[in-house]
Amino acid sequence: MIGSRNSERIATAIFYLIALLVSVLLAALIGYILYQGLPVINWHFLTAAPLPYQAGGGIGPEIFNSLMLLVLTMALTVPLGLGVGIYLSEYAREGRITRAIRICIESLASMPSIVIGIFGLMLFVVIFKWGFSVISGVMALTALNLPVMTRLAEDAIKNVSPDLREASLALGATQWQTITDVVLVAAIPGLVTGIILSAGRVFGEAAALLYTAGTTTSALNFTDLNPLSNNSPFYLLRPAETLAVHIWQVNSEGLNPDATQIANGASAVLVIMVLIFNLVSRWAGNWLFSKKTGQ
Amino acid sequence: MINVELSNKIGKYTTFFCAILIITITMAIILVIAYKGLAIFTRDGVSLRNFFLTTKFNPDATPPEMGAATFIAGSVAVSLLALLFSAPFGIGLAIFMAEISRGWERKIMQPVIELFVGIPSVVYGWIGISVLVPFIRNNIGGMGFSLLAGGIVLAIMILPTIASVSTDSLRANPADIREGSLALGVTRWQTILMVMVPAAMPGILTSIVLALARAFGEALAVQMVIGNAIRMPTSLLAPMNTMTSIITMDMSGTVMGAVDNDVLWTLAFILLLISVVFILIIRTINRGRTAMG
Numbered sequence: 200m201i202g203s204r205n206s207e208r209i210a211t212a213i214f215y216l217i218a219l220l221v222s223v224l225l226a227a228l229i230g231y232i233l234y235q236g237l238p239v240i241n242w243h244f245l246t247a248a249p250l251p252y253q254a255g256g257g258i259g260p261e262i263f264n265s266l267m268l269l270v271l272t273m274a275l276t277v278p279l280g281l282g283v284g285i286y287l288s289e290y291a292r293e294g295r296i297t298r299a300i301r302i303c304i305e306s307l308a309s310m311p312s313i314v315i316g317i318f319g320l321m322l323f324v325v326i327f328k329w330g331f332s333v334i335s336g337v338m339a340l341t342a343l344n345l346p347v348m349t350r351l352a353e354d355a356i357k358n359v360s361p362d363l364r365e366a367s368l369a370l371g372a373t374q375w376q377t378i379t380d381v382v383l384v385a386a387i388p389g390l391v392t393g394i395i396l397s398a399g400r401v402f403g404e405a406a407a408l409l410y411t412a413g414t415t416t417s418a419l420n421f422t423d424l425n426p427l428s429n430n431s432p433f434y435l436l437r438p439a440e441t442l443a444v445h446i447w448q449v450n451s452e453g454l455n456p457d458a459t460q461i462a463n464g465a466s467a468v469l470v471i472m473v474l475i476f477n478l479v480s481r482w483a484g485n486w487l488f489s490k491k492t493g494q
Numbered sequence: 495m496i497n498v499e500l501s502n503k504i505g506k507y508t509t510f511f512c513a514i515l516i517i518t519i520t521m522a523i524i525l526v527i528a529y530k531g532l533a534i535f536t537r538d539g540v541s542l543r544n545f546f547l548t549t550k551f552n553p554d555a556t557p558p559e560m561g562a563a564t565f566i567a568g569s570v571a572v573s574l575l576a577l578l579f580s581a582p583f584g585i586g587l588a589i590f591m592a593e594i595s596r597g598w599e600r601k602i603m604q605p606v607i608e609l610f611v612g613i614p615s616v617v618y619g620w621i622g623i624s625v626l627v628p629f630i631r632n633n634i635g636g637m638g639f640s641l642l643a644g645g646i647v648l649a650i651m652i653l654p655t656i657a658s659v660s661t662d663s664l665r666a667n668p669a670d671i672r673e674g675s676l677a678l679g680v681t682r683w684q685t686i687l688m689v690m691v692p693a694a695m696p697g698i699l700t701s702i703v704l705a706l707a708r709a710f711g712e713a714l715a716v717q718m719v720i721g722n723a724i725r726m727p728t729s730l731l732a733p734m735n736t737m738t739s740i741i742t743m744d745m746s747g748t749v750m751g752a753v754d755n756d757v758l759w760t761l762a763f764i765l766l767l768i769s770v771v772f773i774l775i776i777r778t779i780n781r782g783r784t785a786m787g
Contacts, residue, residue, distance in 0.1 A: 203681050203683075204681070206681075207681045207682060207683045210686075211594060211682075211683070213586070215590070215594070217583055217586040217587055217590060218587060218595070218599070220583070221587055221606065221653070221657075222603075224650070225610060228650075229613075231625065232617065279512050279515065279516075281512075282512025283509070283512045283513045285509045286509035286510055286513045290509060290510070296513075300513050300516065300517060303516055303517045303519075303521075304516060304520075305773045305777075306520055306769065307519065307520045307523070309707045309769040309770075310523065310711070311711025311712070311738060311765050311766075313713035313714075313738050313742060313765075314523070314711070314762045314765055317758070317759070317762055318522075318526050318527060320745070321526050321530060325750065342523065345516060346516070373499065374502060374505075374506070375501055375502040375504075376501075378505065396608065396612070400611070400612065400614075403613070403614025403615070403616070403617070405615065405616045406615070409714075410746070443616045446616040446617070446619075447714050450619075450623065450718060451718075462624075463624075466616075466617045466620050469614050469616075470617060473613060473614070474609070474612075477605065477608055477612055
């Protein structure tokens, strides 16, 4: 028995060691990025436009572009993903169409983002003649994010107790009233948590955007809010390099003498955003859940 | 009441429309990539044999040499290497999370996994360039930009996939089998190894296939550290190339419809087929199980 007890201890120690190693690795990665990047970050760096061929540029337009693409992508994928999720969890019967929908979602979810990116290049940039633009980027991100959102919506809705549904239907509510007024309301904590987490991933995506939103950004004039004028930040047909794409671009083209500083600073901003998205999703989920159960 | 009935119908058809839209998007992507990807065989007259089995890649030669074997072999090599590094840690972490950790330990690991997923791939690539590549160059050998660097960066990126899917699968095991085994006087470690892990095997295999799919499809992080040299992956320390990295590098420098552009679409089509094959493998592994989400 001594032998098996000892091997028990050793095995347990190994698993603790693995967990410790992985946690230390994460802490080291995040620590390194912040250590290298935080000294670079200041108000000028966060707001100024990048300068090609010379040092001292910032990442202002890139941060704005990342946020703009994120908001527009979420505005499209949240309702669409909810729609598919509701259809699959509330209406779909087992059959050929449902099976086709599921296979499509799984295939779309596993498609490499660079493949979705060059699909966007062909369809939106070339055939639709939208060029490297905000709208092309949003469309590519939507294709990328839609399966994630769908799965998330379906899971959150399926976790709602069937009792609630039946009680609502028994009171004479229609199926649609039950879905919008009872099921979706009960699913909100799960939905919000998932949506914010997936927003973090959309924010950091680069491969799908290289050939859709492009690797350059036009000069943004924040006093010009007319969405039809070329220098307006809200003009949808302007090229819109995002923060993540910028990190790749300064590395691969190497036209800036301070490329290392820019990449360090931009990486730190990205990682800080990811940390914020994670914390907020956790906090919002807990808050909504306690609010729901408190009532 | 008419309005209520009407909105009930509209609601149902709207959600059905969303579902049809997702089929349309998927089909559109497959059709566009397939159409562009087959051009190299149908229009440019490159033979399948030449494309898949030769390693000379020189689009400027006459006739152009279109051997894509280096890219395909490169993707396979770097993905398998990443899996080799990552699988033991990922599965070990899953066993820790599902079977061993209690209380605060469990509470810590979940956000750790989520943060690993959350770190953008360009940031992994950038850390690879600024830390890993110089480390390999100074301590192991070669230029640093290498198969090894790509494998390590990818291993970290696929770790959360293996860990989280395997954890879910282990946690889905019915508690009876653990209690039954422990009641027979079997130790916890033996129970985990002989009972819990085999019972969760379909889920663990699924996690590995999903991780491989992610490794094959990852573009920028790999491209940043792998060196982008067109050669077969014969050495861990030599620079090489993958399907995704050549697409990333060359798509902007080539003209749509030219033969050196067509080859990139063919590689994208192969990537697409690989991801569909992985999905089919996962469906086969999980046939008869309802656990797959």
